[in-house]
Amino acid sequence: MSAPSRFDRGHTDDLMTFLAASPSPYHAVANAAERLEKVGFRQVAETDAWDGTTGGRYVLRGGAIVAWHVPEGAQPHTPFRIVGAHTDSPNLRVKPRPDTGAHGWRQVAVEIYGGPLLNSWLDRDLGLAGRLTLRDGSTRLVNVDRPLLRVPQLAIHLDRSVSAEGLKLDKQRHLQPIWGLGGDVRDGDLIAFLEEEAGIGAGEVTGWDLMTHSVEPPAHLGRDGELVAGPRMDNLLSVHSGVAALAALAGGGDLPYIPVLAAFDHEENGSQSDTGADGPLLGSVLERSVFARGGSYEDRARAFAGTVCLSSDTGHAVHPNYAERHDPTHHPRVNGGPILKVNVNNRYATDGSGRALFAAACEKADVPFQTFVSNNSMPCGTTIGPITAARHGITTVDIGVAILSMHSARELCGADDPHLLANALVAFLAG
Known part of the structure; x- marks a missing residue:
């Protein structure tokens, strides 16, 4: 096949559009699907019979997408090359009875999703977005992308200890956003408002999955614009690069592997759902692809044995104000290229063979890479990598991009790292 065009900072600008x-997660997978359809992918329903023809396909399930491209000459036992990522980010999510308030303020009842930096959600203009489910079972996306909500911080005059002792937030009492004034709090007000916003008839919405988001758009930052600040980089940065890499290979003919993108939901709270990495979605799609091409269980076993997954998620860049929190010999820097994530206790799935595989892909793409290891005195986070390896028995390597302010409402990365990651992913998927 002809070599795909290399990504540059235009890719990073496009990432900013994708983030906004x-x-x-529901908007993320809808946008990913739209981009893939532009290069010839088509959606297949899980309830339909699948054929084994060549070309691009994708499955949507809630906030997850699995997309793959069967190249010319693919056999039932042809292995897969997978880029794994996740679509969810820590935030504040609307409760089943959202209408609340006190002392003349109208508020929205929210629950904490994942592990957000709670202080980053204070005094920030917030919108509301997600999925509405209607009486007939259909769903509709909604996005109020303007200042609607705000979690006001207590004035320092009423909390003199905050400067000396730090901010202390009660997750139940202190994080309920305000969205207006009024003495009477009526059940159904918020959903009625969203029905009107989405152009849905009154009383048609019977279910919802809604979450807050910062309405401040992504922006270049720094003297020379060498940084990017924006929301949900953990982990839509990887989703975006994975989509771009898969799309770049869609026109190719003779590939030795079947390239796959698997972007899951619910990573931030353990991945145990029908759309999470610990669910059956990926395995079901890969198996059905084998069987649709006339394969047997033996072909499925051969394909899985030769399959490799790059679990791509953001990691920690060395922080200039807290360098002692990092391992003293591993200081990943922004714009230094993607990071290889290693933990011998298997919080990351990378081993020595995986390192060699990723190093080869980066060398092929002419992309530098770095290594991340946690300080021995600090607990290590984890990813979908170990889950993917254990659940499906496939070789998995944990990688990503180094950022600051992980799990903040607004994170920070280098402007070069997203396109460096995308170039490395193309080389990996192409084999």
Whole structure:
């Protein structure tokens, strides 16, 4: 096949567009699907029979997408090359009875999703987005992308200890956003407002999955614009690069592997759902692809044995104000290229063979890479990598991009790292 065009900072600018247009996992997968359809992918329903013809396909399930491209000459036992990522980010999510308030303020009842930096959600203009389910079972995306909500911080005059002792937030009492004034709090007000916003008839919405988001758009930052600040980089940065890499290979003919993008929901709270990495979605799609091409269980076993997954998620860049929190010999820097994530206790799935595989892909793409290891005195986070390896028995390597302010409402990365990651992913998927 001809070599795909290399990504540059234009890719990073496009990432900023993708972040702004994807305030929820449901919007993220809809935008990913739209981009893939432009290069010939088509959606297949899980309830339909699948054929084994060549070309691009994708499955949508809630806030997850699995997309793959069967190249010319693919056999039932042809292995897969997978880029794994996740679509969800820590935030504040609307409760089943959202209408609340006190002392003349109208508020929205929210629950904490994942592990957000709670202080980053204070005094920030917030919108509301997500998925509405109607009486007939259909769903509709909604996005109020303007200042609607705000979690006001207590004035320092009423909390003199905050400067010396730090901010202390009660998750139940202190994080309920305000969205207006009024003495009477009526059940159904918020959903009625969203029905009107989405152009849905009154009383048609019977279910919802809604979440807050910062309405401040992504922006270049720094003297030379060498940084990017924006929301949900963990982990839509990887989703965006994975979509771009898969799309770049869609026109190719003779590939030795079947390239796949698997972007899951619910990573931030354990991945145990029908759309999470610990669910059956990926395995079901890969198996059905084998069987649709006339394969047997033996072909499925051969394909899985030769399959490799790059679990791509953001990691920690060395922080200039807290360098002692990092391992003293591993200081990943922004714009230094993607990071290889290693933990011998298997919080990351990378081993020595995986390192060699990723190093080869980066060398092929002419992309530098770095290594991340946690400080021995600090607990290590985890990813979908170990889950994917254990659940499906496939070789998995954990990688990503180094950022600051992980799990903040607004995170920070280098302007070069997203396109460096995308170039490395193309080389990996192409084999």
